[in-house]
Amino acid sequence: MAGFKHLVIVKFKEDVVVEDILNGMQKLVSEIDAVKSFEWGQDIEGEEMLGQGFTHAFLMTFEDKQGYTAFVGHPCHVEFSATFSTAIDKIVLLDFPSVVVKAAT
Amino acid sequence: MAGFKHLVIVKFKEDVVVEDILNGMQKLVSEIDAVKSFEWGQDIEGEEMLGQGFTHAFLMTFEDKQGYTAFVGHPCHVEFSATFSTAIDKIVLLDFPSVVVKAAT
Numbered sequence: 626m627a628g629f630k631h632l633v634i635v636k637f638k639e640d641v642v643v644e645d646i647l648n649g650m651q652k653l654v655s656e657i658d659a660v661k662s663f664e665w666g667q668d669i670e671g672e673e674m675l676g677q678g679f680t681h682a683f684l685m686t687f688e689d690k691q692g693y694t695a696f697v698g699h700p701c702h703v704e705f706s707a708t709f710s711t712a713i714d715k716i717v718l719l720d721f722p723s724v725v726v727k728a729a730t
Numbered sequence: 731m732a733g734f735k736h737l738v739i740v741k742f743k744e745d746v747v748v749e750d751i752l753n754g755m756q757k758l759v760s761e762i763d764a765v766k767s768f769e770w771g772q773d774i775e776g777e778e779m780l781g782q783g784f785t786h787a788f789l790m791t792f793e794d795k796q797g798y799t800a801f802v803g804h805p806c807h808v809e810f811s812a813t814f815s816t817a818i819d820k821i822v823l824l825d826f827p828s829v830v831v832k833a834a835t
Contacts, residue, residue, distance in 0.1 A: 630771055632787050634739065634824060654832045662834035666735055666826025669795075675823040682737050682824045684789070686834060690774075717822065718780040719739060719787045721771025727759045729767035729791060 627723045629693045633683040636715040646712055649705055656701045659692040660685050678715060732828045734798045738788040741820040751817055754810055761806045764797040765790050
């Protein structure tokens, strides 16, 4: 699915229980209709030089930028973000309209 | 689509013609069957603090880790990587089996 993407890559603090964060995220995306799809993963290649310590990627898809804006301003997101920000050591956010070059069949 | 993901986020060097890179990437994914889907985007939010200078995200999907391994070892990828690596100022790679929490409908 193309649409507008919200990509978050993080390195969590050492004492963080990632499962708790994931549970919160699952609840979040189930509560907010504007989130059309959500997938995540934990790096398994462990190329430390090229991962720069980042371990997890989270990718949400919205129909368009308006959907993303609605998500960002949603009270559940605001609340979740406050918790999330205390759990992370490093973060990079990228938000972009997705260009699909080769589509899954 | 779930599968195995290869996520690349980069900041290009200033004198790089991104369109040339993209053309090369499009050619690459069209040549390698193991790449099941490919999408990319350029950050438009420009939250410099949280983007850390990264501007582009590239996301490829493979059926499984074997597909990814085939891609990495493919001569076209090896050739492309050599060019790509001269164009980048910063890069983060994450490779992971994707967990789909909410699927696009």
